[in-house]
Amino acid sequence: MMKEISVFLENEKSTSELGLKLSKNLSAGLLLFLKGDLGAGKTCLVRSILINLGYQGKVKSPSYSLFEQYSIDGKTINHFDLYRFKSAEEWLSAGFNDYINVHDITIIEWPEKAKNVLCDSDIEIEIVYDKEISRRALIRAKSKKGEAVCKDLV
Numbered sequence: 368m369m370k371e372i373s374v375f376l377e378n379e380k381s382t383s384e385l386g387l388k389l390s391k392n393l394s395a396g397l398l399l400f401l402k403g404d405l406g407a408g409k410t411c412l413v414r415s416i417l418i419n420l421g422y423q424g425k426v427k428s429p430s431y432s433l434f435e436q437y438s439i440d441g442k443t444i445n446h447f448d449l450y451r452f453k454s455a456e457e458w459l460s461a462g463f464n465d466y467i468n469v470h471d472i473t474i475i476e477w478p479e480k481a482k483n484v485l486c487d488s489d490i491e492i493e494i495v496y497d498k499e500i501s502r503r504a505l506i507r508a509k510s511k512k513g514e515a516v517c518k519d520l521v
Contacts, residue, residue, distance in 0.1 A: 372520055376494070376502040382408045385504055385520075386415025392516040393420070395442070396469040398486065400478040403494035405450075408502055409476045412494070413446055416474070420444070429476075434463065445473040449480035458484050489513035 376382050393416070401409040414426040420439045429435040429448040437444045445466045452458070458481035467473050467486060478485055490506065490513040497503040508514040 372506040372517060374504040374506065374520065375497065376408065376504055378501070379408070379411055382411050382494075382502070382504075383415040386412050387419045388520055389516060390416045390419035392519065393442075393472050394512060394515070395472065397472045397490070397512055397516065398467055398488045399472070399474045400485075400488040400491045401474060401476045401494070402479065402491065403502075404496070407494040407496065409494060410448070412492070412504075413474055413476070417444060417446075433461070434466075436466075443471040445471050447473070447475045449475065449477040452477070452480035455481045455484045457481070490516060 374385055376385065389412075401412065403409050410426075410428040417426050417437055417439070420442065422437055422439050427435065429446055430450055433448060433451070435446045437446070447463065447466075449458070458464070475481075475485070475488075478488070487509060489510040490508055492507075493505045494502050495505065506517055506520060508517040
């Protein structure tokens, strides 16, 4: 698999630009994990991906609802935020595994909260603080499908 790609995110605009680049190569069945501290920019990245795919409405964090689904030009994008999970079994009992399929693009924030019950991702992005206000996205393609999405990021 591809080595880790490190992208410097100076500000919110940089995060939005990364979302634009990612959105260009997303394909059906893709599973994307987003990791990082609270406020690191995970939802900002998802918002940029959705807007660049053509979504016109408001993109909100699914921190309380756990799940938001978007239909854009025949594509279904599932956005999960597992921050409030107390155990991985919550993923299974909610029936969320059904949303990971060969048709939908699924993005999961805080995937570590469902460790050992989630299947392997195609891409893992960890957003970490770099200096006081900037961040760095550490991007790892974990499958051939993930490599296809990440090939134009550098």
